[in-house]
Amino acid sequence: MVKAIEIKNLKKTYQKGKANEVDALKCINLNINKGEFIAITGPSGCGKSTLLHSIGCLDGFDEGLYYLNGEDVHSLTNKQLAKIRNKTIGFVLQEHGLLADRLCWENVAIPLQISERNKKTIEGKSKAILMKFGLDEIMNKPPSQISVGQKQRVSIARALACDPDIILCDEPTGSLDSKNAMKIIETLKELNKLGKTIIIVTHNPNIAKECERVLILDEGRFVT
Ligand SMILES: Nc1ncnc2c1ncn2[C@@H]1O[C@H](COP(=O)(O)OP(=O)(O)O)[C@@H](O)[C@H]1O
């Protein structure tokens, strides 16, 4: 079966050739099957976000091979990469990143607007996703009027708007108390049961232990 993610000898250096050069990823090998639920942990600065950004095609890398759903990422055009970022991968960050001047459903609508023109369709889809998350009551509110836990759930709804197969979460519970953090994990677990591949970067051992597989990164390499 085609793997969701297959990475061989991936390397990434920031500020290459300068005095402040950093080898953020040294030699990453990673195979992830479709439908896996994986945690990546490791000390601050070990390369977790850099790796997640490379996996999410938000950033390139300097050396190595990366096959996403069997496709060689290196060979893709910018247009194809943009489509992957919109349709194949959903990204959830520590800070929800919701736009303050839009209602919650309008925030969820943003990724849908790239491929859909009909305003009613976009509104219907956005609200349906929020309802699935039990967020009916807040969909017509601006982010300033909802709790931090709700904001993070709206940001997950936004990441899922275009129904991606792969969900990448960079410390998604880092700003939440333990009760809200667990709610996020329950939401991610349900999505995983529906077949989504999930990778979550976390410092929190309670969250890591909820995942099927835990990978530890240290100074740009996986610790075995
Ligand atoms: N844009 C950048 N320019 C230069 N160095 C960076 C940049 N982003 C990250 N780094 C460095 O790369 C290393 C890995 O960073 P990062 O992936 O953010 O780690 P983590 O998410 O595990 O805390 C760190 O040493 C960090 O300082």
Ligand SMILES: [Mg+2]
């Ligand atoms: Mg980070």
